[in-house]
Amino acid sequence: MTEAIWIVAEREPARINPVTFQLITKAKAIAQGKKVVVVLLEAPDQQFEQAISEYGPDEILLGQNAAYAQASDEVMAAALTTLAKEYQPNAVLFGATPLGRSIAPRVQAALQTGLTADCLDFFYEEDLLVQVKPSYGDNVMCEITCPDRRPQMASVRPNTFAAEKVAGTTPAITPVEVAQTTGPQGRVVDETVRVSHATGIASANKVLALGRGAATPADIASAREIASRLGASVGVSRPLTDLPDFTVEQQIGQSGTTIAPDFLLNLGVSGATQFIVGMTQAKLVVSVNRDAQAPIFAQSDYTFTGDAAAFITALKQRMN
Amino acid sequence: MAKQWTPQEQMLLRMTSEFTANEIAPLDLQIDHAGRYPDGLFEQVVATGFLSLMLPNEFGGAGFGPEVTAEVVRRVAEGNASMAATLEGHYKTVYQMLKYGTPALQAKYFPTAGQRIFGFGMTEPTGGSNPMSIRTTAVRQGSDWVLNGNKIMITNGGLAEVYCVLAKTGPQELSVFVVDQDMPGFAFGKRENFIGLRGTPVGEIFMNDVRVSDDYLLGQVGQGGEIGDSAHDDACILMGAVLTGIMDHALGLATSYAKERKAGSTPIGELGSIQRKLADIAMGRETTRLLYQNAAARHAAGQPYSEEATMAKAYGSRTAVAACDDALQVFGGYGYSRDYPLAHLIADARALEIAEGTVEKMRAAIAAEELAK
Amino acid sequence: MKIVVCIKQVPESNNVKFDPVTHNLMRGGMSGRINPFDKNAIEAALRLRDAVGGEVALLSMGPDSTAEILRDGLAMGADSAYLLSSRAFAGADTLSTGYVLAQAVRQIGNVDLTLLGRQAVDADTGQVGPIMAVNLNQPQATYATQLTANGNQLTVVRDLDSLTQTVELTLPAVVTVRAEANTPRYETPLHIQQSFEKQVTIWRDTDLALDPAKLGQTGSPTVVRKVYAPEAKTRAQQPLASEPAAAVDQLLVIMQQHGLI
Numbered sequence: 001m002t003e004a005i006w007i008v009a010e011r012e013p014a015r016i017n018p019v020t021f022q023l024i025t026k027a028k029a030i031a032q033g034k035k036v037v038v039v040l041l042e043a044p045d046q047q048f049e050q051a052i053s054e055y056g057p058d059e060i061l062l063g064q065n066a067a068y069a070q071a072s073d074e075v076m077a078a079a080l081t082t083l084a085k086e087y088q089p090n091a092v093l094f095g096a097t098p099l100g101r102s103i104a105p106r107v108q109a110a111l112q113t114g115l116t117a118d119c120l121d122f123f124y125e126e127d128l129l130v131q132v133k134p135s136y137g138d139n140v141m142c143e144i145t146c147p148d149r150r151p152q153m154a155s156v157r158p159n160t161f162a163a164e165k166v167a168g169t170t171p172a173i174t175p176v177e178v179a180q181t182t183g184p185q186g187r188v189v190d191e192t193v194r195v196s197h198a199t200g201i202a203s204a205n206k207v208l209a210l211g212r213g214a215a216t217p218a219d220i221a222s223a224r225e226i227a228s229r230l231g232a233s234v235g236v237s238r239p240l241t242d243l244p245d246f247t248v249e250q251q252i253g254q255s256g257t258t259i260a261p262d263f264l265l266n267l268g269v270s271g272a273t274q275f276i277v278g279m280t281q282a283k284l285v286v287s288v289n290r291d292a293q294a295p296i297f298a299q300s301d302y303t304f305t306g307d308a309a310a311f312i313t314a315l316k317q318r319m320n
Numbered sequence: 321m322a323k324q325w326t327p328q329e330q331m332l333l334r335m336t337s338e339f340t341a342n343e344i345a346p347l348d349l350q351i352d353h354a355g356r357y358p359d360g361l362f363e364q365v366v367a368t369g370f371l372s373l374m375l376p377n378e379f380g381g382a383g384f385g386p387e388v389t390a391e392v393v394r395r396v397a398e399g400n401a402s403m404a405a406t407l408e409g410h411y412k413t414v415y416q417m418l419k420y421g422t423p424a425l426q427a428k429y430f431p432t433a434g435q436r437i438f439g440f441g442m443t444e445p446t447g448g449s450n451p452m453s454i455r456t457t458a459v460r461q462g463s464d465w466v467l468n469g470n471k472i473m474i475t476n477g478g479l480a481e482v483y484c485v486l487a488k489t490g491p492q493e494l495s496v497f498v499v500d501q502d503m504p505g506f507a508f509g510k511r512e513n514f515i516g517l518r519g520t521p522v523g524e525i526f527m528n529d530v531r532v533s534d535d536y537l538l539g540q541v542g543q544g545g546e547i548g549d550s551a552h553d554d555a556c557i558l559m560g561a562v563l564t565g566i567m568d569h570a571l572g573l574a575t576s577y578a579k580e581r582k583a584g585s586t587p588i589g590e591l592g593s594i595q596r597k598l599a600d601i602a603m604g605r606e607t608t609r610l611l612y613q614n615a616a617a618r619h620a621a622g623q624p625y626s627e628e629a630t631m632a633k634a635y636g637s638r639t640a641v642a643a644c645d646d647a648l649q650v651f652g653g654y655g656y657s658r659d660y661p662l663a664h665l666i667a668d669a670r671a672l673e674i675a676e677g678t679v680e681k682m683r684a685a686i687a688a689e690e691l692a693k
Numbered sequence: 694m695k696i697v698v699c700i701k702q703v704p705e706s707n708n709v710k711f712d713p714v715t716h717n718l719m720r721g722g723m724s725g726r727i728n729p730f731d732k733n734a735i736e737a738a739l740r741l742r743d744a745v746g747g748e749v750a751l752l753s754m755g756p757d758s759t760a761e762i763l764r765d766g767l768a769m770g771a772d773s774a775y776l777l778s779s780r781a782f783a784g785a786d787t788l789s790t791g792y793v794l795a796q797a798v799r800q801i802g803n804v805d806l807t808l809l810g811r812q813a814v815d816a817d818t819g820q821v822g823p824i825m826a827v828n829l830n831q832p833q834a835t836y837a838t839q840l841t842a843n844g845n846q847l848t849v850v851r852d853l854d855s856l857t858q859t860v861e862l863t864l865p866a867v868v869t870v871r872a873e874a875n876t877p878r879y880e881t882p883l884h885i886q887q888s889f890e891k892q893v894t895i896w897r898d899t900d901l902a903l904d905p906a907k908l909g910q911t912g913s914p915t916v917v918r919k920v921y922a923p924e925a926k927t928r929a930q931q932p933l934a935s936e937p938a939a940a941v942d943q944l945l946v947i948m949q950q951h952g953l954i
Contacts, residue, residue: 109827114914314937369881382882
């Protein structure tokens with residue numbers, strides 16, 4: 001029997017999370033002869049198998065049940081556990097989304113195997129899946145393996161790999177039926193797709209980012225004035241979300257919003273790793289900081305070592 | 321010699337530093353510019369238990385001693401001197417109520433001392449350094465006392481709900497009574513518009529036939545002068561801590577700026593003229609710290625500490641003004657901007673050359689102690 | 694309601710460095726702190742206790758020095774603390790850790806709710822909560838932002854980034870808490886003093902009902918075979934003029950060249 005790499009499809013109310021497609025493309029690239037199999041548990045009317053097919057997996061294990069429309073973690077994990085015990089995949093991959101990271105460890109515990117969280121890369125060495133995971137807020141990379149137990153399990157960070165459609169392939173669709181768990185389980189009473197209010201910085205072409213070095217009321221007021229003249233949005237580093245002016249909605253970074261503007265002006269932002277993770281896609285980056293050693297400078301096209309407030313004042317004057 | 325903090329004290333101080341860094345320090349300029357604490361900040365100081373940290377356990381306090389209490393004040397002052405001065409005004413009042421209050425008075429006020437702030441009223445509009453010239457009176461009526469008068473320049477005046485007030489009970493007799501805002505005849509007056517410590521409310525109270533029982537007399541009739549002196553000594557230790565915190569703040573700003581700011585390609589911190597200023601600030605900070613900590617240690621050990629406490633404030637206030645002035649000079653033009661803290665730090669420190677007795681008066685007191693030896 | 698909050702000691706800072714010679718991780722000072730998300734879990738527990746009554750116990754696994762973070766949690770207002778400390782636990786990955794913590798929850802007994810932070814900021818796995826839930830045969834709600842208790846029912850709002858989900862759990866259950874759930878209180882002076890009067894109960898491996906095959910490295914399927922510093926990608930870092938006004942002029946020219954203004 002050909003061994004399989006499983007990808008657990010992440011179903012949102014109205015779509016498949018793109019991380020699933022990214023994982024299919026990546027898994028196909030490293031499969032080394034293993035079958036790439038997507039496990040899709042959906043309500044009968046959802047028919048997400050068509051969207052998944054476009055990315056060219058070898059097979060889709062399709063479990064359809066009305067209960068999957070709004071299923072608890074317990075229901076999803078129990079079904080996946082049952083299937084994994086039956087089919088014995090070599091590896092099981094999840095998107096490292098909140099949902100994936102909730103269900104995967106339940107399956108892991110039930111199967112008594114290893115699970116690596118939030119991987120940034122993975123590849124096979126013979127039969128061993130080497131999983132590359134950041135630690136300490138992305139300051140350290142670890143290679144983790146699960147030598148003795150199977151399946152090898154990992155959750156993989158979204159948007160780490162590109163998803164590529166494959167023309168003219170038709171995966172085998174294998175219907176599976178799983179008896180629903182009768183164990184203790186939560187009852188999902190409501191699901192609402194979140195409307196992001198962070199459109200300001202997430203989609204902005206120009207962003208002014210304020211950090212601890214530009215946090216006085218005067219700095220903030222001036223920065224807003226400059227931003228409105230430039231047609232830019234104002235974002236902040238995490239410490240500034242404590243100020244009454246800002247919330248996590250304006251926060252740039254790993255725990256906030258990832259931004260990809262054409263122009264980013266960092267004012268008094270030191271460049272903690274978690275901030276930098278959220279801005280690496282910015283095109284032109286200019287940073288102002290008092291500390292010549294501030295990590296933000298390494299991520300900047302242009303630098304100004306000096307007081308952010310003075311820079312803001314000068315910029316505001318020039319704008320007028 | 322540096323005090324070894326107990327594990328409990330270490331945890332208290334770490335919490336204080338975190339609280340100051342997260343909740344108070346970011347609002348430092350805002351507090352100065354607005355002349356008040358932003359909504360919710362003082363409430364959070366209260367909710368976190370700062371008001372009762374030195375109150376004994378039997379009154380629901382945490383029972384921390386004078387030395388660590390002063391260190392808490394210093395750390396708060398490093399973030400914002402106004403808030404530290406508010407704590408100072410409260411602590412010195414609670415200390416006197418602990419030392420001189422009747423059991424009935426303590427039972428009435430201490431269970432809530434962690435939730436509401438106290439103040440001490442000495443000064444009156446007619447001024448004068450002779451306490452006997454005050455006009456507030458307390459007159460016997462039956463078994464009660466009836467207070468009439470007006471007190472100004474009270475730290476936390478208006479914010480505080482409970483006040484110790486110095487009153488004349490005879491032509492040459494001073495006594496201290498406790499009144500609160502809920503008593504008939506008690507009223508608040510205006511708040512001062514000071515140039516520094518702008519967050520700390522300093523205000524006025526009026527007493528118009530405020531009637532209290534003997535339970536509200538602190539200590540004995542005629543002990544008012546002694547109680548006033550005791551409040552003064554406790555205040556001076558805590559003001560030494562406030563001043564040290566102000567200098568810590570100024571030194572931190574000046575050193576980091578001196579490392580970053582360049583003259584040509586050289587950081588200005590490598591210039592002798594700047595280094596001399598930084599060294600002077602550091603020496604001023606350190607000597608003031610040693611003075612107030614010594615006074616606090618003597619207080620904790622039950623030794624007399626009046627002269628040492630007076631020195632901490634008298635020396636520390638002028639030293640802190642000079643230190644902040646030096647720090648402003650390091651910053652050059654930015655230092656003179658109200659968008660930077662140096663301007664208000666000088667004004668904050670300057671307040672303590674006057675509050676709780678002018679430095680001139682304090683020098684006279686120190687000299688008198690020395691002459692008497 | 695009897696609530697257990699599992700907390701983890703994490704390094705004071707994530708700015709870890711590598712030894713330039715051995716390339717080993719230099720963990721720096723031994724001092725640690727409570728994982729920040731765990732403070733949200735403690736806060737959630739204290740609020741539930743204040744709302745419906747009950748008690749809050751803290752549970753952590755680690756060397757004896759971990760007692761310090763348990764003390765911090767007690768100073769926030771928790772009622773009791775348990776420390777699982779044994780050489781047999783060393784080298785445990787999430788599977789083994791979740792198993793041991795679950796056995797400790799069983800031993801504490803009559804626990805209605807087990808709370809954890811959404812993940813630890815050092816390893817960032819977020820796996821221990823769900824693993825405990827499986828070991829305890831309980832339902833879970835991860836990434837919680839709201840918890841409302843009503844008898845033996847708990848209604849939890851989960852923030853799943855793209856989705857907000859409301860789930861009803863019949864207790865006992867396991868819940869992991871997001872930072873958005875609350876603002877953790879500070880330790881208070883009074884609770885600090887009281888925390889030193891409370892006993893931290895230390896349990897060794899022999900104090901719990903444990904399968905030796907599930908402990909430590911033996912019980913951990915995963916192996917960390919290599920640790921290294923990520924490659925740093927850097928940009929050009931061209932300095933602007935040293936005076937703000939001149940630098941601003943340069944910036945505006947650069948922006949014009951890029952068609953930004």
